[in-house]
Amino acid sequence: xxxxxxxxxxxxxxxxxxxxxxxxxxxxxxxxxxxxxxxxxxxxxxxxxxxxxxxxxxxxxxxxxxxxxxxxxxxxxxxxxxxxxxxxxxxxxxxxxxxxxxxxxxxxxxxxxxxxxxxxxxxxxxxxxxxxxxxxxxxxxxxxxxxxxxxxxxxxxxxxxxxxxxxxxxxxxxxxxxxxxxxxxxxxxxxxxxxxxxxxxxxxxxxxxxxxxxxxxxxxxxxxxxxxxxxxxxxxxxxxxxxxxxxxxxxxxxxxxxxxxxxxxxxxxxxxxxxxxxxxxxxxxxxxxxxxxxxxxxxxxxxxxxxxxxxxxxxxxxxxxxxxxxxxxxxxxxxxxxxxxxxxxxxxxxxxxxxxxxxxxxxxxxxxxxxxxxxxxxxxxxxxxxxx
Amino acid sequence: xxxxxxxxxxxxxxxxxxxxxxxxxxxxxxxxxxxxxxxxxxxxxxxxxxxxxxxxxxxxxxxxxxxxxxxxxxxxxxxxxxxxxxxxxxxxxxxxxxxxxxxxxxxxxxxxxxxxxxxxxxxxxxxxxxxxxxxxxxxxxxxxxxxxxxxxxxxxxxxxxx
Numbered sequence: 001x002x003x004x005x006x007x008x009x010x011x012x013x014x015x016x017x018x019x020x021x022x023x024x025x026x027x028x029x030x031x032x033x034x035x036x037x038x039x040x041x042x043x044x045x046x047x048x049x050x051x052x053x054x055x056x057x058x059x060x061x062x063x064x065x066x067x068x069x070x071x072x073x074x075x076x077x078x079x080x081x082x083x084x085x086x087x088x089x090x091x092x093x094x095x096x097x098x099x100x101x102x103x104x105x106x107x108x109x110x111x112x113x114x115x116x117x118x119x120x121x122x123x124x125x126x127x128x129x130x131x132x133x134x135x136x137x138x139x140x141x142x143x144x145x146x147x148x149x150x151x152x153x154x155x156x157x158x159x160x161x162x163x164x165x166x167x168x169x170x171x172x173x174x175x176x177x178x179x180x181x182x183x184x185x186x187x188x189x190x191x192x193x194x195x196x197x198x199x200x201x202x203x204x205x206x207x208x209x210x211x212x213x214x215x216x217x218x219x220x221x222x223x224x225x226x227x228x229x230x231x232x233x234x235x236x237x238x239x240x241x242x243x244x245x246x247x248x249x250x251x252x253x254x255x256x257x258x259x260x261x262x263x264x265x266x267x268x269x270x271x272x273x274x275x276x277x278x279x280x281x282x283x284x285x286x287x288x289x290x291x292x293x294x295x296x297x298x299x300x301x302x303x304x305x306x307x308x309x310x311x312x313x314x315x316x317x318x319x320x321x322x323x324x325x326x327x328x329x330x331x332x333x334x335x336x337x338x339x340x341x342x343x344x345x346x347x348x349x350x351x352x353x354x355x356x357x358x359x360x361x362x363x364x365x366x367x368x369x370x371x372x373x374x375x376x377x378x379x380x381x382x383x384x385x386x387x388x
Numbered sequence: 389x390x391x392x393x394x395x396x397x398x399x400x401x402x403x404x405x406x407x408x409x410x411x412x413x414x415x416x417x418x419x420x421x422x423x424x425x426x427x428x429x430x431x432x433x434x435x436x437x438x439x440x441x442x443x444x445x446x447x448x449x450x451x452x453x454x455x456x457x458x459x460x461x462x463x464x465x466x467x468x469x470x471x472x473x474x475x476x477x478x479x480x481x482x483x484x485x486x487x488x489x490x491x492x493x494x495x496x497x498x499x500x501x502x503x504x505x506x507x508x509x510x511x512x513x514x515x516x517x518x519x520x521x522x523x524x525x526x527x528x529x530x531x532x533x534x535x536x537x538x539x540x541x542x543x544x545x546x547x548x549x550x
Contacts, residue, residue, distance in 0.1 A: 037548065
């Protein structure tokens, strides 16, 4: 039997992740140093790890409510109110998920019917488009540009709306560009979102890593709050990527529908991760601030470094990525990354791994120490000098 | 430039070059140098010391923690007697504390005998010192925020992740 012919047509339409492809290349190169990692280099703070250890020691090893421990949902809601001024009811408007990834998947599955269009700004995090397709939806790409600092303008949004448009995906601060949207930027979009009754799925996993000003969520606009579903989690704020602890906040109707999928496919997030997260939300804000200051210094250092090398790089206001423009080298994104890896053993991610709109750019993470960044910059300089 | 950010970067790594600090803090090198000079003058920055794990060297070194009780003086309280103690170079650090003892000192020496000699012939003889109690350090686990007893763990992050 040819098993490949037995696969789902939908799954067959999905391309393998460009990141995966490049990872396979990079892992063959011995001694490579990487600027390609999308996770913090900090350890999860000890008091958070200790809370999980204590949970295990005291026998907290059972399932929890599908929506997650009520104490955790309460702490999530208090945290969101304290830091971003958003109010949600922990009983009905919050759901704990297995990382932001499950949240992305279940949100689309809960709202999409076959053929519904979702506006996905590009370049974007690799999971959004497959999640839309797997839920039966159709992606409508909204092309972001470095000239607009990777923000969405009302003209861009209007040009993507059709009578089939059901939702828009937002991810600010952004992976891969580090772009952010201010309250004024969002204010321009609000009337359009309201008029066209768009559901907004807002992935705000990097909300705590903002270096100028404060993070704004579209949910702070009362007139469309009911249309906004927020996705977030502990991975980036508390350096908890491996704990797989995310959450969704939104209107009761959406949360109930998403919980239906979650209860049958996941049951609940791991209880020990939930107890660790409670500790993070209760007592982890100092850790967030320490990491934020460290990232900010690294950002300043790496942006200056790339610009000095002649690779035009805008100063991102959030997340821990820069998105340098490599078009001046005459190479494609993939060529640049492959040749840099072969020649100088530095791994970056081609912009095209985040969609065709990423052509001409590379994603560089600064979740590394200043010393590591310095070494990488020296090697990139060698690479560019050799090409002159 | 944020002064507290400058201090916290230096606290974690005193070897940052000033030109790098200027970039990190989005200012120019002159401002960093001026600020460092002002911090040094005001004794906000009191030194750029190195944290050494002496246990890993061949250099024999003994550390002791000494609790000291003293009688405060009418005009100067504990300060005058403290000065008589902290001026000894053997005293690495000294605190006035609440609780059972008045002062806590850390004192280094080459041998236990050398520290015992310092206590018997210098510290305990100071006017106003009424008692001492000495604990010898058997192992340093953590010093100045640095864990001394564990090897650096390997980096387990994947080379590339989304």
